[in-house]
Amino acid sequence: MTSPKTPKITRAIDIDGVTVHYGDVLALDNVSLTLASGTVCGLIGVNGSGKSTLFKTIMGLIRPDTGTVRVNGGSPALARRDSAIGYVPQSENVDWAFPMSVRDVVLTGRYGKLGFTRRPRRADHTAVDEALERVDLAELAGRQIGRLSGGQRKRAFVARGIAQGARVLLLDEPFAGVDKRSEATITRLLRELAATGATVLVSTHDLHALPELADEAVLLMRSVLARGNPGEVLRPENLALAFGMRAREGEPA
Numbered sequence: 001m002t003s004p005k006t007p008k009i010t011r012a013i014d015i016d017g018v019t020v021h022y023g024d025v026l027a028l029d030n031v032s033l034t035l036a037s038g039t040v041c042g043l044i045g046v047n048g049s050g051k052s053t054l055f056k057t058i059m060g061l062i063r064p065d066t067g068t069v070r071v072n073g074g075s076p077a078l079a080r081r082d083s084a085i086g087y088v089p090q091s092e093n094v095d096w097a098f099p100m101s102v103r104d105v106v107l108t109g110r111y112g113k114l115g116f117t118r119r120p121r122r123a124d125h126t127a128v129d130e131a132l133e134r135v136d137l138a139e140l141a142g143r144q145i146g147r148l149s150g151g152q153r154k155r156a157f158v159a160r161g162i163a164q165g166a167r168v169l170l171l172d173e174p175f176a177g178v179d180k181r182s183e184a185t186i187t188r189l190l191r192e193l194a195a196t197g198a199t200v201l202v203s204t205h206d207l208h209a210l211p212e213l214a215d216e217a218v219l220l221m222r223s224v225l226a227r228g229n230p231g232e233v234l235r236p237e238n239l240a241l242a243f244g245m246r247a248r249e250g251e252p253a
């Protein structure tokens with residue numbers, strides 16, 4: 001689905017042998033994964049399987065104990081500095097009382113592009129307006145971010161990634177607590193972004209939505225248990241393996 005003008009980068013995200021511990025807790029165990037540009041990849045796995053840790057590692061917010069992460073051929077820090085990588089965090093990790101309007105939040109996506117005066121220019125405001133239009137939030141641009149619904153908040157953060165022009169977009173459970181309309185809007189946007197050559201990695205617990213959303217899926221349980229097209233990865237034996245492991249650990253379903 002890449003446009004003819006956009007050459008496909010076969011290793012837009014390149015994770016090789018990554019292991020991450022939090023103290024004694026092994027969160028990622030020798031994870032290797034490559035993602036090409038122009039793809040949407042769905043990341044699935046039970047609670048605690050390492051999805052958020054993987055996102056933070058790709059963002060360069062966590063340094064792996066072993067292994068390497070490359071984003072568009074460079075380090076995660078470089079990708080962040082160049083605004084090449086965008087992150088939509090889990091809702092719980094955002095301070096929704098912060099006195100910022102929806103527009104301000106989307107404008108933060110432009111910070112890496114501001115000139116030495118650090119003042120937004122016309123191009124920045126235009127990019128923000130266009131992104132708000134695309135996520136269908138133009139009418140709520142002036143509202144404080146915490147006064148949006150769950151789905152609208154997610155769309156605001158997707159707009160931030162669009163305004164940023166991120167070529168790699170990571171979304172940590174963008175469908176949690178959102179209604180069907182927002183889910184459909186976000187799915188359509190992610191597909192459109194991939195069609196322009198972006199690489200989209202999205203974690204979700206909504207397995208039913210995966211075939212429509214994603215070109216491929218990765219089942220994570222500290223290490224990669226399965227990878228392939230969503231139909232293959234969602235095979236009952238794979239899911240039993242993931243959930244069976246969880247049951248043995250005695251965690252609630």
Ligand SMILES: Nc1ncnc2c1ncn2[C@@H]1O[C@H](COP(=O)(O)OP(=O)(O)OP(=O)(O)O)[C@@H](O)[C@H]1O
Binds near residue numbers: 022046047049051054
């Ligand atoms: N800051 C931390 N300190 C210690 N352990 C942590 C920390 N963050 C995560 N963990 C542990 O690391 C493992 C992976 O957690 P992570 O948040 O990456 O999983 P997840 O798949 O994103 O879970 P969920 O679906 O619940 O969001 C879990 O065992 C978790 O308890």
